[in-house]
Amino acid sequence: DVKVTQSSRYLVKRTGEKVFLECVQDMDHENMFWYRQDPGLGLRLIYFSYDVKMKEKGDIPEGYSVSREKKERFSLILESASTNQTSMYLCASSLRANHEQYFGPGTRLTVT
Amino acid sequence: SQQGEEDPQALSIQEGENATMNCSYKTSINNLQWYRQNSGRGLVHLILIRSNEREKHSGRLRVTLDTSKKSSSLLITASRAADTASYFCAPTSGGSYIPTFGRGTSLIVHP
Numbered sequence: 001d002v003k004v005t006q007s008s009r010y011l012v013k014r015t016g017e018k019v020f021l022e023c024v025q026d027m028d029h030e031n032m033f034w035y036r037q038d039p040g041l042g043l044r045l046i047y048f049s050y051d052v053k054m055k056e057k058g059d060i061p062e063g064y065s066v067s068r069e070k071k072e073r074f075s076l077i078l079e080s081a082s083t084n085q086t087s088m089y090l091c092a093s094s095l096r097a098n099h100e101q102y103f104g105p106g107t108r109l110t111v112t
Numbered sequence: 113s114q115q116g117e118e119d120p121q122a123l124s125i126q127e128g129e130n131a132t133m134n135c136s137y138k139t140s141i142n143n144l145q146w147y148r149q150n151s152g153r154g155l156v157h158l159i160l161i162r163s164n165e166r167e168k169h170s171g172r173l174r175v176t177l178d179t180s181k182k183s184s185s186l187l188i189t190a191s192r193a194a195d196t197a198s199y200f201c202a203p204t205s206g207g208s209y210i211p212t213f214g215r216g217t218s219l220i221v222h223p
Contacts, residue, residue: 004154035213042115042215043155043200058210090154097209098142103154 003027004104006091012110019078021107023091031094032074033101034058034066036087043090049074050097081111116144116184116201116214124220131188133217135201138182145202145211146175146186155200155213158186193223 007022025032033048035058045058047066055066063085067075074093078085088108092101116135125131135144143162147155159175161168161184168175174187184203188195198218202211 033210040215043213045210045212048210092155098204098211100145100157100160101147101155101211103156105154106152108152 004091004093004102006089006104006107008107009105010108010110012112013078013081014112015082017078017081017111019081019109019111021076021078021089021091021109023074023076023093023104024072025074025093025102026072027093027095027102028071029093029095029102030071031097032068033092033094034064034074034076035090035092036060036085037090037106038087046076048097081109083111085109086111115212116203118199118201118214118217120217121215122218122220124222125191127191127193127221127223129191129221131191131195131219131221133186133199133201133219135184135186135203135214136182137184137201137203137205139205141179141203142206142209143204144177144184145204146173146184147200147202147213149198149200149216151197158199188219191219191221193221195219196221 034046035043049068091104094101146158149155198216200216
């Protein structure tokens, strides 16, 4: 079974802090994704990566950056956290870009 | 990017009844996927239906696709309380190859 793990289930950070969200998948998937989920807005794609060191902006990349130094790990970075980045963050991976995605359990981030 | 739009936004039924959720999209697709999300958890893939397929089954799930109407439906037969979750459709348009999720349908199945 594919397993996607995220470093934290719950995280509380202060405004202005640098925040790292880590995601690891164990099935050698080429593609990895970061989404944020907010009530009434559904899932919105922040960034995705189709290979090591490759990244593409999604629909809402502003305020975020990503890093993929190894195939199994995809990190989301909030350079200077703001309260409007309080959200549920979901990581996913897939073998091909348009194939089924496997999701991690999510990280609920609160920025105060 | 294209986004699926689920309808209704919320659905409340009794155990044993069937639940039908609909998804509409705007442009031609490569495939369309349905996912389930239990409260506070990640999404779980249910079914992928390709643009040249009209119907697919998986256990109590039945998905149909009508590309002429740019719509899909997810039917859950003989629903159970454990089916209580949010359901998302995610069409993949030919250009982007990335599934795009809608806002979801919140299903509550009363025991």
